[in-house]
Amino acid sequence: MDFGLNFFPVIDPARKSAPEYYQETIKLAVAAESLGFEHVQTVEHYGSPYGGYCPDPVTLLSAIAARTSRIRLTTGAVIAAFNHPLKTAAKLSMLDNLSQGRLDAGFGRGFLPDEFGLFQVPMAESRARFAEMVDVCTALWSEDSVTWTGEFYRFGPVSLLPRPVQRPHPPVFVASATSAESCAAAGKAGHHLQVVPSVTSREQLREMLTAYREARAASDHPSRPRIQIKYTCYLSENRAEALETAERFERNYVDHMAGAVAGWAGTRSGQYPGYEKFVDKVRGYDFDAALAATKVLAGTPAEVRDQLAAIAGWYGDDLTVSIQVSPGHMPYEQSERTLRLFADQVMGEI
Template identity: 25%
Template sequence: MKFELFQECQTATRDYYNRYWQMLKEVELADELGWDSYGMSEQHFTPVEYSSGCPEIFFTAVAMRTKKIRIRQGIVLLLKAVNHPLKIAERIGMMDIMSNGRMDLGTGRGNKLGMLKAFEVPLEETRQQWEEALEMIPKIWTEETFSWDGKFYHIPPTVVNPKPIQKPHPSLWTATTSPEMYELAGQKGIGVLCFDFTSPDKTAKNVEIYRKSIKTAKPVGSFVTNGVAILTMGLCAETTEYARRLAKEPMMAFISEAGRIYAELAATKVKSYQYMGKQLAEAAAHPEFEYLCDDATLVVGDPEECIKKLRLYQQAGADQVIIRMDGMPHQKQMDSIRLFAEHVFPALR
């Protein structure tokens, strides 16, 4: 099993300057200690909980300061008013060069009503826009001259450079939270970033849907990425009691904000967002931090406790676990990165 450090510049004080520089030190340490990958999502207009509107800029700094850790944009928004596929292909191509072939592309359509309204994205079109852009990007990377005539994009013959140095191209992933998206990702032959925000035994049911679907995949790219990366929030410390005390406030702040934005989209009655209402109802049944730790929705504790919880993710079908570690004191996160690498991961690899 592989492990990713995932961050979004969470800072209760809005001291983004210092938090970004702290994050660079944290990913440098993760690279040195053998974490497998580093990820950041594209999040707009949600101060405090998320401040990662331009992850590609941060990733370039990461690429210059690291040697081995893979870099996954998880996710870039495939929405016409936010990111044109030609620009995405160019950016990932250049970042793949600057990282010496360490880029992976995670995709999505957005989960915040405020962002979608600000960029004037029709809610009913987000799934279709994601699908069309996803079809385009690997072709842009692999065709010398690219052209396209679809519903949202009409592109004359165009030469797009630079190409990625990974051949045939970087792996493709998508954020998944509903059974429908797990099945669709499998059909398209791309990896899943499981952002269910629930216990691993519940995510396992969706993983089964994905594994079944991918057996008959018609990949959008040049190959099938058969991968399951499950998201959790984590912190490892010398004792479980101390880890929980450190993690409770920032993790619950994140969960509260996630609940708010899910509720906004569910309330729109747009069909493709109605699954969010079901997830909210399930989360509301057990909102307590201690319960979320006990059922392994959160991986917080001493090394033994973290191993026990991460084994549940392994049993749920995870090839990778994405550990969101953000919003807690910088030095405690540095300690946690080291404890995970030296005392937790060896028991699971």
């Protein structure tokens, strides 16, 4: 099992400024590299405290690239529907060059109605736009000249500059929230996978991972499949302190998520079956139930090691667990203590 560091800024600007958040994120990424973490990753969201401090993961990861030399840099994920593939491929390739070949390119469909409204993109197009984005980017990275005539984009001939360092292209990750079908498609295409257990049941996530692994094995791709699974993590030698902190900042996350998913109350989409239930799920959030279901890592180092052993038993020991140690407006010193405690007494003991 490998471990990475995940940044998802769910922050009220009144509690922590953007410059403060960015500087703390870079410092944590530098520390993560020195402690042996495999990757850092961040998201793409717009217009609200739910991720809005990171509208462009490439910009933040480029700043991290300038301060590091080994740790991999992962978009988790670029939202296909909100970006033109020619520009996306070029920006990601530039990051691969700036980092000397450390990019893992994660792509996602997006799921918030309000964000689709901001970009005036129909949610009904998200799956097709996602598929075309990934195909265009891999073509631009891999081929000397590309002429593209697709459902949404037409251009060329064009030769992408700069060419990516990694050949034939950087590793491609597909972010999937609840869809076994999407996981199977990613496996068949030979892509890697990003999943978030907090938004799905254990049984559903098992089905998703089984669909991915079986499809990838059947397609006989030469590279080793990589699966990133994301958790928030709260650690202390004092169990009560860890759980109090976890409940407070998980509640902050849920409160901001409630505002972000509110658009689902009046939205229905065949592209997103069951997503209209997000509103009720958020309203019914219970920290104790989430902890019991291991949707969050929290407690003493020994307890978190036990949680990770359970996760490996449920989902496989070939995972890369990506932890978030800086949720919400948590003070930097507390985030760094968690990171170092995890590296020393959790990661170092597994």
